[in-house]
Amino acid sequence: MARWQPDAGERLRVAALDLFEERGFDQTSVAQIAQRAELTERTFYRHYADKREVLFQGQEQLNDALAAGVAEAPELGPLAVADEVLVRAASFFDDERRPFSRRRQQVIDANPELVERERAKMAHLTDAVAAGFRARGVPDVRAAVAAGTVVSAFQVTFELWVAPAETRDFTVLGRAVVGELRAALSADAAL
Amino acid sequence: MARWQPDAGERLRVAALDLFEERGFDQTSVAQIAQRAELTERTFYRHYADKREVLFQGQEQLNDALAAGVAEAPELGPLAVADEVLVRAASFFDDERRPFSRRRQQVIDANPELVERERAKMAHLTDAVAAGFRARGVPDVRAAVAAGTVVSAFQVTFELWVAPAETRDFTVLGRAVVGELRAALSADAAL
Numbered sequence: 579m580a581r582w583q584p585d586a587g588e589r590l591r592v593a594a595l596d597l598f599e600e601r602g603f604d605q606t607s608v609a610q611i612a613q614r615a616e617l618t619e620r621t622f623y624r625h626y627a628d629k630r631e632v633l634f635q636g637q638e639q640l641n642d643a644l645a646a647g648v649a650e651a652p653e654l655g656p657l658a659v660a661d662e663v664l665v666r667a668a669s670f671f672d673d674e675r676r677p678f679s680r681r682r683q684q685v686i687d688a689n690p691e692l693v694e695r696e697r698a699k700m701a702h703l704t705d706a707v708a709a710g711f712r713a714r715g716v717p718d719v720r721a722a723v724a725a726g727t728v729v730s731a732f733q734v735t736f737e738l739w740v741a742p743a744e745t746r747d748f749t750v751l752g753r754a755v756v757g758e759l760r761a762a763l764s765a766d767a768a769l
Numbered sequence: 770m771a772r773w774q775p776d777a778g779e780r781l782r783v784a785a786l787d788l789f790e791e792r793g794f795d796q797t798s799v800a801q802i803a804q805r806a807e808l809t810e811r812t813f814y815r816h817y818a819d820k821r822e823v824l825f826q827g828q829e830q831l832n833d834a835l836a837a838g839v840a841e842a843p844e845l846g847p848l849a850v851a852d853e854v855l856v857r858a859a860s861f862f863d864d865e866r867r868p869f870s871r872r873r874q875q876v877i878d879a880n881p882e883l884v885e886r887e888r889a890k891m892a893h894l895t896d897a898v899a900a901g902f903r904a905r906g907v908p909d910v911r912a913a914v915a916a917g918t919v920v921s922a923f924q925v926t927f928e929l930w931v932a933p934a935e936t937r938d939f940t941v942l943g944r945a946v947v948g949e950l951r952a953a954l955s956a957d958a959a960l
Contacts, residue, residue, distance in 0.1 A: 726921020
């Protein structure tokens with residue numbers, strides 16, 4: 579970030595979200611975002627590759643953090659790993675971020691292209707988590723199904739966290755989701 | 770299917786797959802598919818809504834069958850339900866279908882738009898399975914995470930089944946995948 583434009587990235591993000599809500603994502607241009615933020619397009623592109631990136635920036639850091647959760651989980655059971663992964667995720671999704679995340683989610687849900695982007699992200703996250711299991715010696719197929727379970731727990735937790743009336747924090751929700759998964763599995767007599 | 774054009778749907782499907790492989794999905798038109806099958810475009814549209822549908826037709830029947838597996842599973846644990854769902858799926862994925870499914874998968878994997886379509890299908894399947902759990906009295910969050918686990922087992926089984934050198938049938942693979950999930954969960958001391 580250039581010294582003479584403190585918080586330019588943040589101003590652009592706020593301007594973009596406002597415009598996406600007012601006009602729709604497709605009807606908003608980078609020029610309009612820059613104008614609303616009283617910055618230049620050149621400044622925009624110094625912060626974001628395109629207007630979609632305003633919504634998805636930081637995903638790689640999140641993926642890396644969640645993969646680190648797999649690498650450092652004390653046990654390799656999917657529930658133990660889900661617990662660890664959700665604790666890492668909680669540091670990304672704090673209450674300060676929640677209002678932005680909620681508005682962002684509504685913009686995404688209204689736009690099929692963005693929904694697809696979100697699904698692709700989940701698929702990549704699942705691959706990353708499976709790689710994390712494999713790196714710890716878990717065989718391929720086991721790693722793949724375990725990763726599906728872990729990412730499913732993350733996804734359900736995130737959906738609860740951004741839901742309009744939800745006030746519980748991410749860690750509390752994550753613990754509840756893993757508890758529900760445990761309860762579901764307790765119905766599996768054969769386990 | 771019109772009586773004077775036996776197997777027109779099948780001929781169109783073969784022609785489409787041949788062309789998708791030869792030229793790529795994007796470079797193939799409905800007119801070319803019809804011509805290759807020695808049928809008219811009108812006949813094509815009597816069988817498929819568009820060229821993409823040639824690859825995705827039958828998905829609703831599959832979803833319905835898998836949802837019925839949730840409705841009729843003897844127990845409500847995710848592993849028991851996955852077992853039941855995979856047995857239903859096996860009737861769709863028999864050895865006669867496998868060569869087509871393999872070629873189809875390669876066409877899909879080569880085209881981002883088709884990959885997205887496939888991901889959307891999995892998301893809808895997850896919703897359908899979750900609805901099946903809820904219909905049997907499983908609370909919302911539990912239904913959502915259990916569905917994620919079940920669909921993950923289906924997805925991994927399907928991926929194995931279409932893999933180039935795989936010869937085991939769908940039922941055998943499904944049983945192996947659920948076994949791997951069970952083995953993974955046995956590492957969860959807290960379960």
